[in-house]
Amino acid sequence: MDYVQERMAQAASNPDTTSSTALFTPLNALLLSVLLYTAYAFLFRPSSPPPQIPKEEPAVVFRTFTPRTLLPYNGENDMPVYLAVRGRVFDVTRGRNFYGPGGPYANFAGRDASRGLACGSFDEAMLTKDLDGPLDTLSDLGREEMEALRGWEERFEEKYLVVGRLVAVGEEGTTQGEK
Numbered sequence: 001m002d003y004v005q006e007r008m009a010q011a012a013s014n015p016d017t018t019s020s021t022a023l024f025t026p027l028n029a030l031l032l033s034v035l036l037y038t039a040y041a042f043l044f045r046p047s048s049p050p051p052q053i054p055k056e057e058p059a060v061v062f063r064t065f066t067p068r069t070l071l072p073y074n075g076e077n078d079m080p081v082y083l084a085v086r087g088r089v090f091d092v093t094r095g096r097n098f099y100g101p102g103g104p105y106a107n108f109a110g111r112d113a114s115r116g117l118a119c120g121s122f123d124e125a126m127l128t129k130d131l132d133g134p135l136d137t138l139s140d141l142g143r144e145e146m147e148a149l150r151g152w153e154e155r156f157e158e159k160y161l162v163v164g165r166l167v168a169v170g171e172e173g174t175t176q177g178e179k
Contacts, residue, residue: 063164064172065089067112067131074110075100082163084112086149087135089164090156112166114138118149132169 065082070089073082080093081100092099092109099105105113107122116126118141128136138146 060091060161060163062162065164065166066169066172067128067135067166068169070112070166071110071131075106081109083108083110084114084166085117085153085156086114086138087166088153088162089166090160091163092156092160094160112136114149115141117152118145120148135166135168 065084070082070084073079075081075093075096080091081096082089082091082093083099084090095103097103099109101109103109105122107124107127108116111127112135115136115138116122118138119126138149141149
């Protein structure tokens with residue numbers, strides 16, 4: 001018993017040793033770390049908005065156009081900007097500043113731009129006048145003009161989505177193999 005009495009006398013004479021060992025328990029250490037992390041999370045971590053998922057562009061259905069049904073797609077009245085090159089219709093809406101209203105290539109919007117691009121001309125004479133007539137076959141163009149047109153076509157293929165094909169009036173229901 002002398003040992004127990006001796007330890008009690010030591011504890012009574014030095015109260016700091018018992019209270020300090022009681023503070024450093026594993027449970028207190030865990031609670032302190034949770035408290036510090038919470039303080040850091042609310043006070044020091046930068047608050048940024050949650051990441052946003054980008055909006056998907058609306059799906060475009062591949063369809064058949066005639067020169068008359070392509071005409072409204074000139075970028076006016078919040079319409080998309082389409083143009084045709086050698087029978088394929090491209091959605092050039094992303095390049096609205098070039099092909100839309102007021103742009104340098106605006107006269108090609110909603111039209112078959114093949115002849116104008118091949119000849120490097122923006123003249124109205126390069127555009128199809130008879131919207132209900134046959135399509136321009138481009139048969140009178142030379143080798144250099146056709147190469148220029150192929151260059152434009154490749155550029156459009158790299159940058160823009162093909163949304164349809166251009167056919168003459170009366171050929172809307174035919175497939176390419178039936179022509």
